[in-house]
Amino acid sequence: MYSKKIVIRYTPDIVQQPIICQLVKQYDLVFNILKARIFPRREGVIVLELNGLKENFDNGINFLKKMGLQVEPLSKSVSQNIDKCVHCGACTAFCPTGALSFEKQTQKVLFDPEKCNGCEICVSACPVRAMEINLL
Amino acid sequence: MKKYKVKKTFHEINEKIKEGRAVVVTAEEMIDVVEKSGDVEAARKIDVVTTGTFSPMCSSGAFLNIGHTSPRIRASRVWLNDVPAYGGIAAVDCYIGATEVVEGDPLNSVYPGEFHYGGGHVIEDLVSGNVIKLRAEGYGTDCYPARKFEKNITINDLRNAILFNPRNAYQNYNCAVNLSDTTIYTYMGMLRPRMANANYSTSGQLSPLFNDPYYRTIGVGTRIFLGGAQGFVAWPGTQHNPNAYRGANGVPKEGAGTLAVVGNLKEMTPEWLAGASILGYGVSLYVGIGIPIPILNEEMARFTAVKDENIYTQVYDYSMDYPKGLSKPLAEVSYKDLRSGTIVIDGKKVITAPLSSYYKARQIANILKEWIEGGKFILGEPQQTLPSVEI
Ligand code: SF4
Ligand code: SF4
Numbered sequence: 001m002y003s004k005k006i007v008i009r010y011t012p013d014i015v016q017q018p019i020i021c022q023l024v025k026q027y028d029l030v031f032n033i034l035k036a037r038i039f040p041r042r043e044g045v046i047v048l049e050l051n052g053l054k055e056n057f058d059n060g061i062n063f064l065k066k067m068g069l070q071v072e073p074l075s076k077s078v079s080q081n082i083d084k085c086v087h088c089g090a091c092t093a094f095c096p097t098g099a100l101s102f103e104k105q106t107q108k109v110l111f112d113p114e115k116c117n118g119c120e121i122c123v124s125a126c127p128v129r130a131m132e133i134n135l136l
Numbered sequence: 137m138k139k140y141k142v143k144k145t146f147h148e149i150n151e152k153i154k155e156g157r158a159v160v161v162t163a164e165e166m167i168d169v170v171e172k173s174g175d176v177e178a179a180r181k182i183d184v185v186t187t188g189t190f191s192p193m194c195s196s197g198a199f200l201n202i203g204h205t206s207p208r209i210r211a212s213r214v215w216l217n218d219v220p221a222y223g224g225i226a227a228v229d230c231y232i233g234a235t236e237v238v239e240g241d242p243l244n245s246v247y248p249g250e251f252h253y254g255g256g257h258v259i260e261d262l263v264s265g266n267v268i269k270l271r272a273e274g275y276g277t278d279c280y281p282a283r284k285f286e287k288n289i290t291i292n293d294l295r296n297a298i299l300f301n302p303r304n305a306y307q308n309y310n311c312a313v314n315l316s317d318t319t320i321y322t323y324m325g326m327l328r329p330r331m332a333n334a335n336y337s338t339s340g341q342l343s344p345l346f347n348d349p350y351y352r353t354i355g356v357g358t359r360i361f362l363g364g365a366q367g368f369v370a371w372p373g374t375q376h377n378p379n380a381y382r383g384a385n386g387v388p389k390e391g392a393g394t395l396a397v398v399g400n401l402k403e404m405t406p407e408w409l410a411g412a413s414i415l416g417y418g419v420s421l422y423v424g425i426g427i428p429i430p431i432l433n434e435e436m437a438r439f440t441a442v443k444d445e446n447i448y449t450q451v452y453d454y455s456m457d458y459p460k461g462l463s464k465p466l467a468e469v470s471y472k473d474l475r476s477g478t479i480v481i482d483g484k485k486v487i488t489a490p491l492s493s494y495y496k497a498r499q500i501a502n503i504l505k506e507w508i509e510g511g512k513f514i515l516g517e518p519q520q521t522l523p524s525v526e527i
Pocket of ligand 2: 080084085086087088089090091092100109125126127128129130131
């Protein structure tokens, strides 16, 4: 079983067409919509998790591209909401990459996006939900 | 009666505060002062030492009076943003507790539960001035005929809002580890298997009750920093236990003293009261508390100069011993070691992480210092000190 999260962007001219459902019908893929948004000029973004055979997955993605949709793998990024963080440090013990660490002098907890691998452990470990996932 | 070389009274110190002459340092700064000039000289020089702590503190909540409605209601069941508040106090009084979870929350049925919203968050929303959906039900009486009431309110619409926390500012607290083979989720946070991490929760040398270990100057009526405003110590907190096991310096090596604190919620700010969601456990409230300690004599100078390396706590296994109620500590560690990022237990290096914010604790101690230096904060002399023990 193959599973991948993807971001699909589409333009106003194809927003009306039933495309996504074809993934199920023609390619035997199961999808889970993680996020969907239509912008004012009717272009939009959908974030999907697709599950199925690798072969079907590849064919399905090719189909979407042929239909004129822009498809990209979802690279999520995690960020620290500075207004919410109380600098407790609960996250520092869990971060596997050292992206979250104490600054010795001030005892503030600093986030280094360069080191972050997006594992999201901190997101649920943070009591005030200051670590946020940015999907798009 | 002990003979002291330096003797000052609350009244004398308050006179100095009013004249803008009081010398105030934080508990961190006091360590150096006493190291350099000794306790007697420090007691002569320093009038007040400020402390601070910012931690998730269960046993917190607020009394709210929603004001009479028309027609009147005897609000026996109350919800704020769908979080139940206790209504069995009076017609329009209720108590919103920090650990109450929003109605309909899946709790731990999807383990570990995320606990996005609860009483602690309602309190944060109130002090943020956010709109809150108030819902009340009554059974209808001749004097209070209404049975239902619903309105969007903010804290300004409440007649009174009083933060009253029955147990805050724990003098010391366990350090938690997990000896089992699976991750566990506790009120001390996420604990990874085979002692992969150790969580603790006090601000050590900055923490209020570590600086007055026998509660010589703290009691009913002590004025404090509470949630960004000026509040008071109302009573010894629930579970207050002066008989805890103490070191030679008088500092308890396990949970000991606690405080019940009270203040006007309307004056408080979200910077110092924040809702907490503790994975797999529930909701709580981060509370910021700071207590000024008057240096009445050289003994108080010595007490307030306590440092992390001389403050100890016990490490407990939260997978077996703690939930079973067995109190068999695995080790004793100092706050200096805990704050270094690693401790060693049975030859194994364990990563440590705090739940309380040292950064915010330090900010509180500094704010309190400014208030006192600026004559904006007068010490409250306790009407009665907390139950203590003889040295
Ligand atoms: S997402 Fe993972 S790597 Fe990134 S900061 Fe959080 S815990 Fe560290
Ligand atoms: S756990 Fe959350 S609040 Fe605490 S330091 Fe990390 S990001 Fe900040």
